[in-house]
Amino acid sequence: MTENHLDFVHVCLKVDKTLYSDKELKDDKSVVDFMREELMQYDREIMCLLNLTTKSQVINAQIVSMGTIKESIINSREVFKASILSNASHIILMHNHPSGNPEPSKADMAITKKLVTAGKILGIEVIDHIIVGGRTGDSFSFAKGGLMSFTESESLKYIQEVDAISAVRHKKKISGKKRTNNGRNYNIEALERALLTAQEGQAVDINKINDLAEKEKVYLHVQKKFVRKDIPSARGERTFHAVTLPPGTKFMDEDIGGYQFYPLFINEPYIFKSGKRTDMVDKNADYFVIPLLASYEIQLRKAVFTRDAAGNLLRDEQGHYIYERDGEGKPIFTEKRMYPEELKNALNEQMIKWRKEHPQPVILTMPSSYCRTYIKETGESFHTVTLPKGTLLRDVDVGGYYFNSLYLNAPTITGNGQPVRNPAYYEIPLLPNREIWLKKDKVEQVNGRPQGVKDESGKKVYEGIVKCLPVELQSALQVGRESYRRQMEAEGHKPLKR
Numbered sequence: 001m002t003e004n005h006l007d008f009v010h011v012c013l014k015v016d017k018t019l020y021s022d023k024e025l026k027d028d029k030s031v032v033d034f035m036r037e038e039l040m041q042y043d044r045e046i047m048c049l050l051n052l053t054t055k056s057q058v059i060n061a062q063i064v065s066m067g068t069i070k071e072s073i074i075n076s077r078e079v080f081k082a083s084i085l086s087n088a089s090h091i092i093l094m095h096n097h098p099s100g101n102p103e104p105s106k107a108d109m110a111i112t113k114k115l116v117t118a119g120k121i122l123g124i125e126v127i128d129h130i131i132v133g134g135r136t137g138d139s140f141s142f143a144k145g146g147l148m149s150f151t152e153s154e155s156l157k158y159i160q161e162v163d164a165i166s167a168v169r170h171k172k173k174i175s176g177k178k179r180t181n182n183g184r185n186y187n188i189e190a191l192e193r194a195l196l197t198a199q200e201g202q203a204v205d206i207n208k209i210n211d212l213a214e215k216e217k218v219y220l221h222v223q224k225k226f227v228r229k230d231i232p233s234a235r236g237e238r239t240f241h242a243v244t245l246p247p248g249t250k251f252m253d254e255d256i257g258g259y260q261f262y263p264l265f266i267n268e269p270y271i272f273k274s275g276k277r278t279d280m281v282d283k284n285a286d287y288f289v290i291p292l293l294a295s296y297e298i299q300l301r302k303a304v305f306t307r308d309a310a311g312n313l314l315r316d317e318q319g320h321y322i323y324e325r326d327g328e329g330k331p332i333f334t335e336k337r338m339y340p341e342e343l344k345n346a347l348n349e350q351m352i353k354w355r356k357e358h359p360q361p362v363i364l365t366m367p368s369s370y371c372r373t374y375i376k377e378t379g380e381s382f383h384t385v386t387l388p389k390g391t392l393l394r395d396v397d398v399g400g401y402y403f404n405s406l407y408l409n410a411p412t413i414t415g416n417g418q419p420v421r422n423p424a425y426y427e428i429p430l431l432p433n434r435e436i437w438l439k440k441d442k443v444e445q446v447n448g449r450p451q452g453v454k455d456e457s458g459k460k461v462y463e464g465i466v467k468c469l470p471v472e473l474q475s476a477l478q479v480g481r482e483s484y485r486r487q488m489e490a491e492g493h494k495p496l497k498r
């Protein structure tokens with residue numbers, strides 16, 4: 001409407017598509033049976049309705065919502081729009097569960113009550129809600145289960161709860177399935193469940209809603225080498241993050257390694273002390289933490305590259321792999337959709353398998369006074385670690401024995417990952433399955449000074465050589481330290497207080 005005229009409009013129905021049946025569709029039961037066969041074929045949740053006359057003759061059908069593999073977003077306004085235009089007396093709701101299990105969820109029951117209540121207000125009765133199991137064709141009827149009727153007081157209470165949801169949504173300015181406010185994600189489904197379970201007359205506690213939304217988050221742990229942060233976009237206006245799934249990641253027996261997704265947030269893990277989380281992050285960890293909403297589907301994609309006749313990947317002059325492109329010259333990608341919980345389980349299985357194939361090193365901690373670094377004439381350096389006196393290994397005192405190590409790492413400052421200067425001890429990483437050779441040089445006195453003995457060829461002569469695994473040595477050192485501590489306490493020495 002403008003200042004000087006008013007437009008009159010009319011609305012009408014338009015045939016979208018026609019489905020044909022081998023059997024005659026003469027009543028609502030035959031149409032329901034026909035639609036059951038149609039709905040069980042979809043791999044996403046589909047909500048449709050049948051508009052009926054007063055004599056239960058089917059006027060038409062409409063798909064009112066198309067969701068994901070486990071949920072469908074329903075809006076009452078969209079459901080009844082076609083029913084009003086069709087002059088329907090009552091309607092039958094139908095939707096599918098791709099999982100094959102037709103049992104109704106709490107969300108299904110809630111939306112049914114909502115639509116039954118709205119239908120009573122509009123004068124269009126919802127006589128049944130039927131759930132069809134994907135692939136199996138099994139179905140569940142709300143009418144046969146006695147779930148289609150409830151009292152006026154329940155209807156009024158539900159309308160008040162729906163109004164409360166709308167008010168909170170407007171107040172928090174939430175739209176769609178998720179939002180970000182001061183770095184925090186809110187889940188609409190969690191919000192609605194918190195409100196619907198609140199007792200009548202009870203105030204809505206936003207903090208409880210936030211806590212519920214926090215519980216619905218899923219945290220993925222991904223090794224840092226598979227994560228790229230702050231990648232500039234093609235236009236350079238913003239940056240984004242990319243996560244590549246590690247090789248060997250499997251979902252439903254299919255290898256999805258190499259697929260990528262692009263999360264909004266990538267965080268360093270927090271440091272825990274005495275089982276409680278601190279405010280400090282661990283920059284030394286070899287993985288990132290990626291928070292995702294449990295109900296927010298992840299889109300994975302993987303580029304398709306050109307291969308030769310033998311199946312080898314082709315590269316361009318710069319050594320980059322060559323994309324396969326469509327008719328418009330755009331790169332071709334294969335895509336998959338998963339929920340965070342499914343991806344978390346797949347990544348955990350991959351990590352367990354990787355840990356078995358790549359055992360973590362055994363870390364020995366040794367006081368710095370027992371560690372030495374030597375430099376050869378060629379400029380190469382190596383480290384030696386001498387064992388303290390009283391170290392027993394298989395009932396043999398190996399105190400004074402030493403071994404060579406490639407690495408001698410100083411501990412890092414908690415939180416920022418910087419190495420400590422002049423450390424009191426060093427950390428020595430050792431491969432768990434590789435034997436350590438503990439040696440003790442044979443020494444003789446020459447002019448009152450100890451000197452190592454050599455044979456005729458000039459090689460060192462050892463007093464003893466002991467072979468052991470890193471875990472055995474680690475256990476022997478721990479037992480030796482505990483024995484030394486008890487001995488000092490028995491002599492009256494008290495440990496220094498920090």
